Amino acid sequence: MQVGIDKIGFFTPNKYVDMVDLANARNEDPNKYLIGIGQRKMSVADQTQDAVSMGINATLRYWNKIEQDKVGLLVFGTESSVDQSKSASLFVKTALKMKPEVRTFEVKEACFGLTAALMIARDFVRVHPEQTAIVIGSDIARYGIKTPGEVTQGAGAISMLIKSEPKILALNDGHSAYSQDINDFWRPNDHSTALVEGKYSTQVYLDFFKKTFDAYKEEKGWNTQDFSAIIYHLPFTKQGLKANRIAIEDQDERTAERLMTNFDASKQFSMQVGNIYTASLYMSLLSLLENAELSHNALIGLFSYGSGAMAEFYSGNVIDNYQRQLDPEGDQALLDRRSKLSIAEYEKIFNEALELPADGQELVSDDEAGYWYFARTQNHVRIYKQK
Missing domain, CATH: 3.40.47.10 (Thiolase/Chalcone synthase)
Incomplete structure (x- = not known):
């Protein structure tokens, strides 16, 4: 029996910084970023996008194309967790209205987290071939304004359906x-x-x-x-x-x-x-x-x-x-929808995103309709909404 990846969903926030603009603002030769680091653009998450919301949005890329009742496991790999105790996967499970019998938890080991989740899911499906598993990796890479690692930041999520007799890998x-x-x-x-x-x-x-x-x-x-x-x-x-x-x-x-x-x-x-x-x-x-x-x-x-x-x-x-399982047009549209930030706008959004909004303060997403976002905390409980 083969076990592997049957679906892949991708999400990234709707804002980016151009590396030439960033290099010029930092008094660096643009080729240091374009060639020396190998980057052209960098996605930026504002206060309304976090690991949970991006993970929901990545999974929604294929959620309505699968047999939802067969999902028996949901594992969320991240180093950008929103809670020191509660798993990010439970927020996803609620947003997607998964059945309560789904086993779900979060794993962490820096950037290895999604691979750990994938291996857990692979072994789960081998034992339960009639069920499927969803694994999510979702993170915001932040090193700080004007730090050496600034050019290697980013934000996004990948979600994958793992099953027997997969159609991708x-x-x-x-x-x-x-x-x-x-x-x-x-x-x-x-x-x-x-x-x-x-x-x-x-x-x-x-x-x-x-x-x-x-x-x-x-x-x-x-x-x-x-x-x-x-x-x-x-x-x-x-x-x-x-x-x-x-x-x-x-x-x-x-x-x-x-x-x-x-x-x-x-x-x-x-x-x-x-x-x-x-x-x-x-x-x-x-x-x-x-x-x-x-x-x-x-x-x-x-x-x-x-x-x-x-x-x-x-x-x-x-x-x-x-190739029939992929959505290259949708992935390109996701990238194309992003708006370019000036360096001043990027720095403002970056610093705002480091701060938790006041309890009860409502946030409003400026992304397209249909995407989930972090809306507020209410009595210190995180609330997510779909635009």
């Missing part, structure tokens, strides 16, 4: 994992923005990639040339490029060209949205599926990394006619 048995207690990136309880040792984090990411990639190939008895594409968690696209260069070292020209071409396809959404933590790897997957030409049963390698640090390499095979 069948997950293969086995994985390679590697973890170590380090401080390359973290956010203490008293901080609203993350702390990061950028150069150290990049080196750990690359070291963990090499360890897990080599171990996975040895476990499976495969070679690099067996992969049609290798995709990566992308805190910024240049970091994935560095890992991909390691992957194609000493490979024949045909293999190197194929893996580089497909990496370029996988980074297109990230270049427009920025870092979305737990969902970044799976935004890479969606970008690959919509922008590359993949043959039936093409082998895709996936490298997941969460600072602190946890890494895993695993793989899947694309299903014939997977």
